[in-house]
Amino acid sequence: MSETLLILGFIILLLAIHDFFYTTLSASGGGFISENVAILSDRIIQFCAGTIGRKAYDYHGLFVNLMILFVWLLLIWLGLFLVYSSNPEAITNSSGRAAYNWERLYFTGYILSTLGMGNFKPVSPFFEVVTSCFSFFGxxxxxxxxxxxxxxSSAVVRKRTLAKSINNLGNQPEIIANKLLSLDPSYSYQQVHTLQELVDQHSVSHQAYPVVHYYSRSEEKDCFSINISRLDEALSIIVYSNKGENLQExxxxxxxxxxxxxxxxDKNFSRSLPNIGKQLNEQDVPSYINEIDSKNLNERRRILKSLLKSEGFSWNNVIAEE
Incomplete structure (x- = not known):
């Protein structure tokens, strides 16, 4: 028996299984493997978008999700194959012949797919237990x-509902601000409260299921980054211009x-977001902001601009009419 292959196989299995359960069941974010696979997949989509156009963003989240699933499956398959390969006599066919490498690879996949053992079987108690465990794990x-x-999928629907709700208010920050201020007060309260609930729900989903971050849309009006930036800028207009006293709270x-x-x-996705610098350009500072508040606005804009750039947009897309 090759102890090196056995140990290496179990290490790969432990890493992959830990990452799988942490990502899918903890609701606390992604594991190390899934996080790095997501970043790599994101860069592939960014390259595709630069080559074939924004249509690639419609497959952004789907591609990232499938790549993570593929890597989990590949690592578990590889790890279990190495465990079986640590003893070439561990798996035999119906006539008692030891399985070849490609036959052990086939047997490993057959076990993980929960189909059973097929025409091969383990011949020692240790490998019988391993086979039983990974049949159940499959x-x-x-x-x-x-x-x-x-x-x-549910989190993505909530994300797109939020983007659509913001877009329905207007396609420019000034239009959104004026809409919130011109509506009947009771309806304005309801609109703002609904938006707050949607933002909170998305924030929780975004942290629990990081892959939601990578779901985008090719059309500007449906993109979350554009709409959340417009909403935040509209709120800045209302707050710093001292308008809408009844809505301030x-x-x-x-x-x-x-x-x-x-x-x-900014804390959990800094590696997947492009760095756009720390300072606002002078022309970016609107007339309604004073010097004391510019630091806060600068930080918000920095993160929002980075989010926009990750989907192929700039700040001009936020403030300019579609």
């Missing part, structure tokens, strides 16, 4: 993956919800 792997994808709560999301984005 069932857990696929059911947990499906449950995770359903949760991610509700606007403050909504802006705080966006602040929490931006802090999480």
């Amino acid at each position: 069932f857990i792997f696929f059911t947990s993956s499906m449950t995770y994808f359903i949760s991610v 509700e606007i403050g709560l909504l802006r705080a919800a966006i602040s929490n999301f931006l802090q999480n984005l």
Whole structure:
């Protein structure tokens, strides 16, 4: 028996299984493997978008999700194959002949797919136990993956609902600000409260299921980055221009919800977001902002601009009419 292959196989299995369960069941973010696979997949999509156009963004999140699932499966398959390969006599066919390498690879996949053992079988108690454990794990792997994808799909729907709700208010920050200020007060309260709930829900989903971050859209009006930037800028207009005195408390709560999301984005996704610099250009500072508040606005804009750039946009897309 090759102890090196056995140890290496179990190390790969432990790393992959830990990453799988942490990502799918902890609701606390992604594991080390899934996080790096997501970043690599994101860069592939960015390259494709630069080559074939924005249509590539419609497949952004789907591609990242499938790549993570593929790497999990590949690592578990490889790890278990190395464990079986540590003893060439461990797996035999129906006539008692030891399996070849490609036959052990086939047997490994057959076990993980929960189909059974087929025409090969383990011949020692240790490998019989290993086979039983990973037959059971294969069932857990696929059911947990499906449950995770359903949760991610629900989070993506909430993300797109938020983007659509903002877009319905207007396609420029000034239009959104004027719309919130001109509506009947009771309806304005309801709109702001609904937006706050949607932002909070997305912030929680974004942290629990990081792959949600990579779901985008090719059309500008449907993109989350554009719409959340427009909403935040509209709230800045209202707050710093001292308009809408009756809405200041509700606007403050909504802006705080966006602040929490931006802090999480900056803390947990800095590696996947492009660096756009720390300072605002002078022409970016609007007339309604004073010098004391410019530092806060600068930090918000820095994160939002980085989010925009990750989807192929700039600040001009936020302030210019479509």
